[in-house]
Amino acid sequence: MKRGEVVVEARGLSMHFGGVRAVDQVDFSLWENELRCLIGPNGAGKSTFFKCLTGQLTPTMGDVVIRDVHVAGRESHEIAALGVGVKTQVPNVFDGLSAEENIWIAARRWHAAKRAKTLTAETIERLQLGDIRSDLVGALAHGQRQWVELGMVVAAEPWLVLLDEPAAGMTHEETARTAELIQEINQTAAMIVVEHDMQFIRMISRQVTLFHEGRILMEDTMDAISSDPRAREVYLGHRA
Amino acid sequence: MKIAQDFRGSVIVAILAALFTLIAPSILEFFTIITLTQVIGLAILALSLALVWGYGGILCFGQTAFFGLGAYAYAVAATNIGGSTGAILIAILVAAAFAAILGYFVFYGRVSDVYLAVITLTVALILYSLIRRTSGPEYKIGNALLGGFNGTGAPPINSPGDGAAMLFPEHTFYVAMAALILVYLLCGWVVKTHFGRVCIAIRENETRAELLAYDTRLYKLGIFTLGAAIAGLGGVFFCVGVSRVTPDVFSLSQSALTIIWVIVGGRGTLIGPILATFALYYLTSALGAQQWLNTNLVLGVILIGFVLLVPKGVIPSITDWADGRRERRVSRSRERRMRVRRSRATAGTEAAE
Ligand SMILES: Nc1ncnc2c1ncn2[C@@H]1O[C@H](COP(=O)(O)OP(=O)(O)OP(=O)(O)O)[C@@H](O)[C@H]1O
Ligand SMILES: [Mg+2]
Numbered sequence: 142m143k144r145g146e147v148v149v150e151a152r153g154l155s156m157h158f159g160g161v162r163a164v165d166q167v168d169f170s171l172w173e174n175e176l177r178c179l180i181g182p183n184g185a186g187k188s189t190f191f192k193c194l195t196g197q198l199t200p201t202m203g204d205v206v207i208r209d210v211h212v213a214g215r216e217s218h219e220i221a222a223l224g225v226g227v228k229t230q231v232p233n234v235f236d237g238l239s240a241e242e243n244i245w246i247a248a249r250r251w252h253a254a255k256r257a258k259t260l261t262a263e264t265i266e267r268l269q270l271g272d273i274r275s276d277l278v279g280a281l282a283h284g285q286r287q288w289v290e291l292g293m294v295v296a297a298e299p300w301l302v303l304l305d306e307p308a309a310g311m312t313h314e315e316t317a318r319t320a321e322l323i324q325e326i327n328q329t330a331a332m333i334v335v336e337h338d339m340q341f342i343r344m345i346s347r348q349v350t351l352f353h354e355g356r357i358l359m360e361d362t363m364d365a366i367s368s369d370p371r372a373r374e375v376y377l378g379h380r381a
Numbered sequence: 382m383k384i385a386q387d388f389r390g391s392v393i394v395a396i397l398a399a400l401f402t403l404i405a406p407s408i409l410e411f412f413t414i415i416t417l418t419q420v421i422g423l424a425i426l427a428l429s430l431a432l433v434w435g436y437g438g439i440l441c442f443g444q445t446a447f448f449g450l451g452a453y454a455y456a457v458a459a460t461n462i463g464g465s466t467g468a469i470l471i472a473i474l475v476a477a478a479f480a481a482i483l484g485y486f487v488f489y490g491r492v493s494d495v496y497l498a499v500i501t502l503t504v505a506l507i508l509y510s511l512i513r514r515t516s517g518p519e520y521k522i523g524n525a526l527l528g529g530f531n532g533t534g535a536p537p538i539n540s541p542g543d544g545a546a547m548l549f550p551e552h553t554f555y556v557a558m559a560a561l562i563l564v565y566l567l568c569g570w571v572v573k574t575h576f577g578r579v580c581i582a583i584r585e586n587e588t589r590a591e592l593l594a595y596d597t598r599l600y601k602l603g604i605f606t607l608g609a610a611i612a613g614l615g616g617v618f619f620c621v622g623v624s625r626v627t628p629d630v631f632s633l634s635q636s637a638l639t640i641i642w643v644i645v646g647g648r649g650t651l652i653g654p655i656l657a658t659f660a661l662y663y664l665t666s667a668l669g670a671q672q673w674l675n676t677n678l679v680l681g682v683i684l685i686g687f688v689l690l691v692p693k694g695v696i697p698s699i700t701d702w703a704d705g706r707r708e709r710r711v712s713r714s715r716e717r718r719m720r721v722r723r724s725r726a727t728a729g730t731e732a733a734e
Binding site for chain 1: 575
């Protein structure tokens with residue numbers, strides 16, 4: 142398989158909170174068009190790693206390069222302006238606005254009024270949000286709020302997409318649809334997806350990165366990882 | 382609150398206000414017309430906070446700083462220039478420039494919301510105590526004495542280009558009302574533009590706005606500065622209405638009152654705080670004319686009552702109630718239609734049998 146160029150690269154990336162090494166000396170590369178899953182037990186540092194990539198946190202040490210731009214320590218909006226779409230673990234939506242207005246705000250950032258309007262309509266169609274388009278997002282169910290957030294990511298037409306637990310709290314059916322949507326997004330964007338749901342990961346991903354205590358423990362296919370004793374120990378050890 | 386409500390409502394309100402303006406001098410007493418100009422100034426101040434806090438989500442506790450700066454800048458400039466037109470522009474610019482500088486440090490320094498409230502209030506109070514100390518003859522800007530706690534005279538408004546042609550109080554009232562209506566329409570328009578909607582989105586969730594590649598600092602600075610410019614204009618009409626400006630424009634009680642108007646009128650509306658200003662102003666004057674109840678006590682009770690019982694404020698509560706009724710009516714008629722259809726269907730099957 143031809144991999145193209147590296148679009149995200151972390152070198153010696155560390156994020157410490159006092160004595161806690163949430164991310165510790167991580168080297169990571171994502172290739173063009175790739176769809177990578179990050180897994181790891183609770184507290185492994187996946188979300189912290191994400192926040193270092195998106196500018197929500199300034200890394201303690203190390204560097205992040207997104208398509209030749211050094212972004213460590215930059216503002217979130219500057220990183221997003223490179224064409225990076227982000228869905229956070231805790232849903233970040235505009236509660237007091239309608240689903241349609243939420244998505245319009247995302248689309249209008251990049252397009253003139255007319256195009257933004259059609260793009261909003263297309264996104265609503267694509268995510269099947271038609272029934273709730275004029276409902277306040279604050280009043281929606283958890284799964285629907287997640288989709289509105291995905292809608293905002295999609296409407297900005299990013300070339301790099303980072304999703305932190307996109308299927309959390311969703312029903313089986315919703316999860317399956319989310320998996321489909323992720324594959325669709327992957328047609329035009331490189332992606333990193335954090336998930337706990339192994340079945341979901343099998344649905345979408347080839348290459349998986351396993352985090353443990355702030356470090357990358359291994360990087361392989363899901364099958365290889367699930368049959369590896371080290372990985373099993375990490376998960377079992379955590380459960381016990 | 383949804384933004385998509387159309388602009389037509391604002392236009393209707395503006396037309397009603399314009400009609401009131403035209404008939405007011407013939408139905409109201411001369412003295413009332415004079416005080417109205419002053420209240421219009423306060424209403425413009427309330428409107429500015431309605432924009433900055435209600436839509437921009439920026440709790441500026443010291444909006445009076447810009448109001449007071451506008452008033453002083455007008456008084457000083459009009460005294461020196463000998464005309465009001467340029468002085469009004471100067472007042473707006475001074476308030477806006479001061480806010481732009483203050484806002485730059487606050488927003489680009491990523492000061493948190495609570496500190497922002499404290500900082501703006503502190504600025505207003507610092508201006509209050511500074512300007513109170515300017516009583517000597519050495520505190521003079523051009524021909525204008527600042528006058529310490531006695532304040533300084535604010536020249537009346539004149540026709541543009543003719544400093545000697547002072548307006549009659551009725552005409553000053555027309556000008557003030559026109560300004561209020563225009564600024565109200567301007568705000569109504571702004572909150573529907575892309576800029577305005579992004580400000581509302583930032584109020585709802587700043588992180589999300591950042592992650593959608595909006596530089597939130599710039600938007601907050603923008604709406605903050607616009608609000609200050611409007612407050613400065615409010616200061617102009619207030620001091621023209623009183624024909625003086627004293628340090629009280631910067632006082633703690635004036636800052637608190639402004640917040641009360643917006644809470645009572647409702648955050649997220651523009652007309653609410655304006656109406657609340659008029660209503661509470663006249664309530665306060667009525668209370669001041671009697672001895673039974675302490676005015677501040679009544680205002681305090683009103684504030685607590687609103688925070689506890691009508692936390693959204695008057696106008697949003699009324700809108701919600703009306704929306705609820707409409708929805709109930711719609712769903713009831715839908716139900717009725719369904720019932721009719723169902724009974725027809727049953728009748729049909731019965732007939733077929
Ligand atoms: N702002 C913070 N301050 C202090 N410690 C933090 C902070 N954010 C995260 N941590 C700590 O860093 C570690 C990694 O947290 P992180 O949220 O990145 O884990 P995660 O892999 O995303 O876990 P989960 O699967 O539960 O989402 C945890 O020990 C957490 O307590
Ligand atoms: Mg996490």
